[in-house]
Amino acid sequence: xxxxxxxxxxxxxxxxxxxxxSAWIGQQLNAIGIQVxxxxxxxxxxxxISSSLQEGWSSYDLVIMTGGLxxxxxxxxxxxxxxxxxxxxxxxxxxxxxxxxxxxxxGRPATEAHRAQCFMPANAQLLPNSMGTAPGMWIKQDHxxxxxxxxxxxxxxxxxxxxxxxxxxQQPGLIPIFHHTLLTAGLGESEIASRxxxxxxxxxxxxxxxxxxxxxxxxxxLSAYGGDARVREAEMETIADQIRGSLGQAIYxxxxxxxxxxxxxxLLVRGLTLATAESCTGGAIAQAxxxxxxxxxxxxxxxxxxxxxxxxxxxxxxxxxxASEGAVSRPVVEQMVRGILSTYQADVAISASGVAGxxxxxxxxxxxxxxxxxxxxxxxxxxxxxxxxNRSTNIEATAILAMNELRLWLLDHPELTGSGMPF
Amino acid sequence: xxxxxxxxxxxxxxxxxxxxxSAWIGQQLNAIGIQVxxxxxxxxxxxxISSSLQEGWSSYDLVIMTGGLxxxxxxxxxxxxxxxxxxxxxxxxxxxxxxxxxxxxxGRPATEAHRAQCFMPANAQLLPNSMGTAPGMWIKQDHxxxxxxxxxxxxxxxxxxxxxxxxxxQQPGLIPIFHHTLLTAGLGESEIASRxxxxxxxxxxxxxxxxxxxxxxxxxxLSAYGGDARVREAEMETIADQIRGSLGQAIYxxxxxxxxxxxxxxLLVRGLTLATAESCTGGAIAQAxxxxxxxxxxxxxxxxxxxxxxxxxxxxxxxxxxASEGAVSRPVVEQMVRGILSTYQADVAISASGVAGxxxxxxxxxxxxxxxxxxxxxxxxxxxxxxxxNRSTNIEATAILAMNELRLWLLDHPELTGSGMPF
Numbered sequence: 044x045x046x047x048x049x050x051x052x053x054x055x056x057x058x059x060x061x062x063x064x065s066a067w068i069g070q071q072l073n074a075i076g077i078q079v080x081x082x083x084x085x086x087x088x089x090x091x092i093s094s095s096l097q098e099g100w101s102s103y104d105l106v107i108m109t110g111g112l113x114x115x116x117x118x119x120x121x122x123x124x125x126x127x128x129x130x131x132x133x134x135x136x137x138x139x140x141x142x143x144x145x146x147x148x149x150g151r152p153a154t155e156a157h158r159a160q161c162f163m164p165a166n167a168q169l170l171p172n173s174m175g176t177a178p179g180m181w182i183k184q185d186h187x188x189x190x191x192x193x194x195x196x197x198x199x200x201x202x203x204x205x206x207x208x209x210x211x212x213q214q215p216g217l218i219p220i221f222h223h224t225l226l227t228a229g230l231g232e233s234e235i236a237s238r239x240x241x242x243x244x245x246x247x248x249x250x251x252x253x254x255x256x257x258x259x260x261x262x263x264x265l266s267a268y269g270g271d272a273r274v275r276e277a278e279m280e281t282i283a284d285q286i287r288g289s290l291g292q293a294i295y296x297x298x299x300x301x302x303x304x305x306x307x308x309x310l311l312v313r314g315l316t317l318a319t320a321e322s323c324t325g326g327a328i329a330q331a332x333x334x335x336x337x338x339x340x341x342x343x344x345x346x347x348x349x350x351x352x353x354x355x356x357x358x359x360x361x362x363x364x365x366a367s368e369g370a371v372s373r374p375v376v377e378q379m380v381r382g383i384l385s386t387y388q389a390d391v392a393i394s395a396s397g398v399a400g401x402x403x404x405x406x407x408x409x410x411x412x413x414x415x416x417x418x419x420x421x422x423x424x425x426x427x428x429x430x431x432x433n434r435s436t437n438i439e440a441t442a443i444l445a446m447n448e449l450r451l452w453l454l455d456h457p458e459l460t461g462s463g464m465p466f
Numbered sequence: 467x468x469x470x471x472x473x474x475x476x477x478x479x480x481x482x483x484x485x486x487x488s489a490w491i492g493q494q495l496n497a498i499g500i501q502v503x504x505x506x507x508x509x510x511x512x513x514x515i516s517s518s519l520q521e522g523w524s525s526y527d528l529v530i531m532t533g534g535l536x537x538x539x540x541x542x543x544x545x546x547x548x549x550x551x552x553x554x555x556x557x558x559x560x561x562x563x564x565x566x567x568x569x570x571x572x573g574r575p576a577t578e579a580h581r582a583q584c585f586m587p588a589n590a591q592l593l594p595n596s597m598g599t600a601p602g603m604w605i606k607q608d609h610x611x612x613x614x615x616x617x618x619x620x621x622x623x624x625x626x627x628x629x630x631x632x633x634x635x636q637q638p639g640l641i642p643i644f645h646h647t648l649l650t651a652g653l654g655e656s657e658i659a660s661r662x663x664x665x666x667x668x669x670x671x672x673x674x675x676x677x678x679x680x681x682x683x684x685x686x687x688l689s690a691y692g693g694d695a696r697v698r699e700a701e702m703e704t705i706a707d708q709i710r711g712s713l714g715q716a717i718y719x720x721x722x723x724x725x726x727x728x729x730x731x732x733l734l735v736r737g738l739t740l741a742t743a744e745s746c747t748g749g750a751i752a753q754a755x756x757x758x759x760x761x762x763x764x765x766x767x768x769x770x771x772x773x774x775x776x777x778x779x780x781x782x783x784x785x786x787x788x789a790s791e792g793a794v795s796r797p798v799v800e801q802m803v804r805g806i807l808s809t810y811q812a813d814v815a816i817s818a819s820g821v822a823g824x825x826x827x828x829x830x831x832x833x834x835x836x837x838x839x840x841x842x843x844x845x846x847x848x849x850x851x852x853x854x855x856n857r858s859t860n861i862e863a864t865a866i867l868a869m870n871e872l873r874l875w876l877l878d879h880p881e882l883t884g885s886g887m888p889f
Contacts, residue, residue, distance in 0.1 A: 050505075053676055054676060054678045054687075055489070055492075055505075056492055056501075056502045056503065056504075056505065057492050057493065057496050057502070058488070058489035058490060058491070058492030058493035058494075058496065058502075059489075059493070059678060059685070059687070060489070060678065061484065061485075061486055061489045062484075062485065062488075062489070063484055065481070065485075065507075066478070066481035066482075066483070066484045066485070067481060068481070069478075069479055069480050069481030070480065070481035070482075071481075073480050073481065079479045079480070079481075080479065080508070080509060080514070081479075081506065081507065081508055081514070082478075082479065082505075082506065082507035083504065083505065083506050083507075084488075084504065084505035084506075085503070085504055086503060087676075091503065091504070148852065149852060150852075151657075154656045154657070154659070154660045155660075156656050156659055156660065157656060173855065174854060174855075174856060174859070195679065197856060197858075197859050201856070253480075253482070255482050321749075325749075325752050325753055325755070325756025325757070325761070326744075326748075326749030326750065326751070326752030326753040326756065326768055326770070327749065327753050328749070329748050329749030329752075329770045330748055330749040330750050330752075330753045330861075332748070333747075333748025333749065333770070333772065333861075334748070334857070334858060334861075336823070336824055336825055336857055337825065338748070338772070339772055339773065342772050343772055343773050343776060344769065344770040344771050344772040344773060344776050345749055345768070345769075345770040346767065346768075346769050346770075347749065347752045347756075347767040347768040347769075347770075348767050349756065349761070349762055349765055349766055349767040350762065350766050350767060350887065352888075353766060353767050353810060357809075386780070387776060400759070401759055402759055402760065434757070434759055435757060438753075438756075438757075464773065465775075
């Protein structure tokens with residue numbers, strides 16, 4: 044099954060918006076055995092949408108359109124679809140009722156634009172949108188499928204996950220695809236490649252190993268196309284076991300989870316509570332930890348002491364140390380851990396202080412030099428990171444590497460347990 | 467002059483890499499009056515590259531290819547180009563000499579792959595690459611232009627900036643393009659559309675108004691194609707002025723900036739300092755504020771009191787109020803503002819407490835109900851948000867709306883100034 048992703052939006056052609064939807068859709072389709080062989084982006088004009096739709100429908104089994112749906116630019120995409128399939132536009136009472144309910148809850152009136160949004164090509168089955176007003180559309184005809192989705196990423200993802208992907212999985216003729224994913228943190232792609240070179244050389248032809256790098260992390264995805272599920276899974280388990288042998292604790296989990304969820308789980312089962320003290324990361328570590336639902340069962344909070352005076356006042360960092368060593372130093376992050384442990388009465392803590400950039404670097408402490416510390420009152424582990432020049436990637440990478448450092452520290456203190464929330 | 471951007475790479479189709487190159491190229495071309503009307507992404511196969519090149523060359527004045535150049539996957543793109551133009555591949559002594567110099571400097575030998583990389587289609591003029599080994603290519607024929615660039619973003623950008631864009635600017639027949647962008651926060655897309663309906667109806671044909679929505683924000687972009695710069699800019703200024711009249715303070719800035727930068731600027735020029743106290747946002751407000759380089763000139767820090775006990779201990783929220791009203795309530799966010807103002811000695815503060823979801827909702831306080839407060843000791847403004855069910859969008863939207871609320875509060879207190887950092 045070959046797919047085309049058709050993205051609609053002048054703002055994408057103009058480069059004002061980066062198209063992240065297509066990458067996400069590509070990953071999802073690939074995971075269920077559908078190959079994206081082309082992506083096209085066109086502007087918000089009837090002619091360009093129609094001609095791309097024509098081209099896509101004639102050459103692909105599946106066309107996924109994103110963008111061009113919503114209260115203000117609804118019309119063109121739906122008009123293009125209706126005219127391509129030569130069907131009428133019909134009013135969807137269900138959609139209108141849903142929109143009215145949403146606005147009723149918000150205590151605001153729906154506008155005429157919202158009513159107009161409820162006209163749909165007659166041959167479309169509507170895919171419910173739990174995150175917004177414009178539903179997705181599913182059209183199946185001549186053994187081909189067209190899916191049209193709004194361009195707002197969280198709406199698109201919600202419709203894909205809840206409605207489109209489950210339907211796609213049931214289509215006949217999909218060659219089953221099996222995945223086994225190992226999640227690593229703290230090792231670079233080339234370091235992993237060199238440790239796994241033997242395993243990769245001996246990989247059978249029907250198994251593939253892909254490296255999916257992100258900041259501070261690499262996901263390793265084993266895939267098998269076709270064949271018997273039980274046989275393939277057993278084969279992949281054998282390879283996974285070899286990979287575990289080569290990468291050890293760098294693997295933090297397997298399957299579909301995140302480092303922050305995994306760290307949370309580790310804390311929760313041991314009854315340990317966590318607090319953080321941040322400087323250059325400006326809340327990014329807290330933000331990552333609290334992105335996990337239920338983090339309140341083990342996470343107490345953070346203090347972002349962006350200013351040195353607050354590091355002294357609230358975290359007990361001695362002004363002499365700040366003066367002699369500077370805020371970006373081992374003793375400062377150590378004391379930040381001690382300080383937040385006692386202020387927030389936590390069992391373990393993470394701290395970070397560094398030069399996120401782009402300004403503020405010195406020859407001694409260039410942009411990208413960041414100290415992190417993890418541990419408890421008895422044992423604090425520190426590490427100096429040497430990152431790049433980009434502020435946002437420095438902040439994000441620090442959050443990942445600091446959480447990973449605490450995870451490794453916890454693995455080295457297997458006996459440590461706590462009694463949960465102190466209050 | 468109409469352009470096609472052709473991106474080559476399996477990793478992009480698979481969604482392992484997000485294509486940021488095309489957005490950047492789109493912005494650059496648009497700024498010099500070249501309109502990108504289509505983008506295509508294909509995989510690393512000779513057939514797909516050749517057929518897209520064929521299609522692009524027949525329909526566009528300019529085709530820019532990125533990816534598919536470099537020591538490991540060099541061959542296919544150049545073979546496709548040479549075969550399309552029916553020219554030989556010739557060895558570039560200059561390129562080889564440059565590569566040898568680079569490796570000499572690195573103290574490593576160049577590989578055979580690097581020598582192979584020096585064969586180029588005979589009709590290509592080479593565009594020097596100061597950041598890597600693979601030069602770009604420029605082919606002009608039949609009044610059309612093909613530019614081929616490596617896919618590594620900083621190499622692509624360097625060749626574009628230093629060699630390709632200067633040449634493109636000199637091409638005859640470029641129609642200038644003008645933009646005027648207004649940035650709004652706090653109003654929905656449909657609310658804006660209804661307020662601007664009169665203006666939109668009377669928009670002259672050569673002007674376009676685009677809505678670019680994001681969480682809690684909508685960018686409004688006026689564009690004019692062709693004509694005299696001064697005339698077009700005056701026309702757009704007239705429309706912009708009508709939009710200002712309809713949207714008022716919802717417009718936080720015009721041009722290329724962000725809400726967090728704009729809020730920071732407002733604080734900085736008034737000498738005011740900011741602190742935040744967060745609960746459900748878990749550091750997201752701090753994270754947004756500190757994403758702006760130089761935030762340390764006005765931002766003191768945040769306390770994320772994820773746990774109620776910490777709200778009492780460090781922010782002075784009375785336990786009775788937590789017991790009677792719950793943590794998600796007006797008096798609690800008000801006291802969080804008061805508490806952080808005094809703890810961090812800030813001039814103004816933002817606080818937020820709510821049910822981010824997906825769990826934790828009750829009939830009284832459903833998922834998505836979030837209280838925010840902004841202000842100083844004399845005047846605190848609170849607002850209840852009713853957001854959706856998605857944890858991460860609830861957190862992100864709260865951060866945007868809370869920053870916007872403080873911006874509006876500051877506009878309503880024009881006389882308020884401070885004396886900068888308290889330490």
